[in-house]
Amino acid sequence: MSEFFGPLDSEGRVPPRQQTRVAAFLISAHGALARQFAFALPLKLESAWQTELNAQFYRETELVSLLLRATSWVPDVALGYMAASWETAWFPRPIEGIPDQPLALAVGLATLAHAAHAGIRPAALLPVDANTNDPFVMTLRRVEFESSRLLQAQILFLKGESLVPFRDAVNSALERRHTEVRKLWSEALEGVGISAREGNDEKP
Amino acid sequence: MPFLTHGSYRIRYELDGPANAPAYVLVNGLTQYAELWTAYRDALVARRFRVATFDLLGQGASDKPALFISQDDQVAALHLLIGELGDGPLFLSGISFGGLIALRYAITHGKRLAGLVPMSCFAELPPQLFLLGNALRTGLILGGTSYLQDLLLPMNVSDQWLRPVLDKLDSVKRQGWLVNDVYALQNLMESFLDFQPLTPQLSAIGVPTMILNGEFDFLTPRALHETLRVQIPNSSLVIIPRAYHAFTLEKPALTADLLARFAEDVLAGRWQGNKAVWIAPEEAGGDLVPFPAGYDHLRAIPVQGTIP
Numbered sequence: 001m002s003e004f005f006g007p008l009d010s011e012g013r014v015p016p017r018q019q020t021r022v023a024a025f026l027i028s029a030h031g032a033l034a035r036q037f038a039f040a041l042p043l044k045l046e047s048a049w050q051t052e053l054n055a056q057f058y059r060e061t062e063l064v065s066l067l068l069r070a071t072s073w074v075p076d077v078a079l080g081y082m083a084a085s086w087e088t089a090w091f092p093r094p095i096e097g098i099p100d101q102p103l104a105l106a107v108g109l110a111t112l113a114h115a116a117h118a119g120i121r122p123a124a125l126l127p128v129d130a131n132t133n134d135p136f137v138m139t140l141r142r143v144e145f146e147s148s149r150l151l152q153a154q155i156l157f158l159k160g161e162s163l164v165p166f167r168d169a170v171n172s173a174l175e176r177r178h179t180e181v182r183k184l185w186s187e188a189l190e191g192v193g194i195s196a197r198e199g200n201d202e203k204p
Numbered sequence: 205m206p207f208l209t210h211g212s213y214r215i216r217y218e219l220d221g222p223a224n225a226p227a228y229v230l231v232n233g234l235t236q237y238a239e240l241w242t243a244y245r246d247a248l249v250a251r252r253f254r255v256a257t258f259d260l261l262g263q264g265a266s267d268k269p270a271l272f273i274s275q276d277d278q279v280a281a282l283h284l285l286i287g288e289l290g291d292g293p294l295f296l297s298g299i300s301f302g303g304l305i306a307l308r309y310a311i312t313h314g315k316r317l318a319g320l321v322p323m324s325c326f327a328e329l330p331p332q333l334f335l336l337g338n339a340l341r342t343g344l345i346l347g348g349t350s351y352l353q354d355l356l357l358p359m360n361v362s363d364q365w366l367r368p369v370l371d372k373l374d375s376v377k378r379q380g381w382l383v384n385d386v387y388a389l390q391n392l393m394e395s396f397l398d399f400q401p402l403t404p405q406l407s408a409i410g411v412p413t414m415i416l417n418g419e420f421d422f423l424t425p426r427a428l429h430e431t432l433r434v435q436i437p438n439s440s441l442v443i444i445p446r447a448y449h450a451f452t453l454e455k456p457a458l459t460a461d462l463l464a465r466f467a468e469d470v471l472a473g474r475w476q477g478n479k480a481v482w483i484a485p486e487e488a489g490g491d492l493v494p495f496p497a498g499y500d501h502l503r504a505i506p507v508q509g510t511i512p
Contacts, residue, residue, distance in 0.1 A: 114270065114387075115270075118270065118385065118386070118387035119385075121385065124381075124382055128375070128378070144348075145348055148345075148348050148386040148387075149345075149346070151386070151387060152345055155271075155387070155390065158271055159271060159272070159394075170271070171270070171271050171272070174270045174271055175212070175269075175270055178270050
């Protein structure tokens with residue numbers, strides 16, 4: 001097991017089996033976020049903050065599109081089972097402790113987005129000698145970079161004044177989401193010979 | 205890799221050197237990780253010190269709280285680590301953000317310390333540092349960890365250090381980029397949003413204190429260290445020649461030697477702070493010389509001073 005993709009081929013490309021597994025996971029996560037942002041996006045924007053929903057929706061869609069086109073896909077028999085567990089994990093989930101259900105759902109979505117954007121770092125799997133001109137390599141870098149930008153909306157919302165009365169509930173839900181998403185990510189990687197960096201999910 | 209537990213979080217630490225020896229605890233700067241102290245560990249262990257290094261909450265292999273990291277929690281984590289070191293003489297040093305955490309520790313748990321060495325440190329956020337901190341945070345948000353490193357490197361180390369690595373900066377930055385996450389660094393930076401100056405509490409630090417400041421420190425210039433010198437009763441200020449903010453990276457042999465000499469002098473009863481101002485030698489083992497009498501150590505040109 002290595003912390004990085006590999007062995008790379010002579011052109012510095014990531015093995016297709018690893019590309020397939022990682023891209024499938026990322027498409028599942030960012031696709032779920034795109035769908036949920038799409039449902040949350042009204043036809044007519046009524047508040048300034050809703051412009052961010054529009055941005056999140058289109059950026060998530062872009063990431064999915066990039067991954068679909070940049071990946072060298074190969075058959076992966078484990079994907080059926082894994083994808084089912086991933087999709088189940090992304091289901092909208094209102095967090096406990098917030099009586100206002102629409103707000104609780106919005107916080108639930110924000111915790112999922114925070115965990116996916118902050119906790120998943122696909123570019124950190126690239127070894128030093130990965131080919132920077134390879135579309136998959138560039139896509140992973142883009143996914144990670146754009147995730148850190150998208151994350152800012154979740155940080156602003158989750159740290160915002162409106163959630164101060166529910167800070168403990170928000171914090172607990174967010175930590176749980178991080179643990180859950182990182183666990184799924186680690187399992188996906190382990191199946192293709194990659195050990196995730198030691199993180200919050202690996203408590204003794 | 206041992207871990208301490210603080211609430212639901214784990215703190216990765218490492219202890220090296222003889223168990224019953226006087227100990228040094230070294231606290232990372234904001235974008236750092238414990239391995240950056242390797243040269244210090246080796247040098248201090250060779251001089252019969254025990255050395256404790258660790259990743260702060262939000263750094264490296266320690267847990268990274270998702271939404272908030274308070275500086276009080278960092279002090280509590282440091283206290284846990286110090287609890288692992290027994291009752292022997294203990295010296296605490298930290299750089300920049302780590303220096304601030306060390307100051308906080310010394311204010312609240314000073315009796316446990318034999319000596320304190322804040323490096324490239326500050327107790328307040330005057331307008332320049334406040335705005336620089338905000339700009340660095342914006343840089344992190346817009347450009348990620350790599351861009352933050354791009355901003356910090358030329359500010360914090362010299363041309364002499366940068367020139368030979370200029371064509372391999374990516375590899376210089378890579379480990380810091382790998383082990384530190386944007387959201388965690390952002391949380392560390394945002395722990396300053398409710399920051400209150402420590403200056404009124406500095407006089408509570410009763411232990412011998414050697415304040416280290418790079419001659420050319422741009423991020424935390426001399427005036428910020430002067431606050432420490434003036435307020436901490438048993439202190440002295442040592443200026444590191446031709447050094448910038450990150451002199452612990454650039455001059456490890458010299459800095460480790462200064463740390464060891466300070467502790468040896470304190471333990472032997474030789475050290476006297478006197479709020480004196482010194483100039484460190486260029487190389488490890490050289491003599492410290494007093495800042496020339498009659499000149500103002502806060503100026504970059506030789507202006508005859510009015511400060512006693």
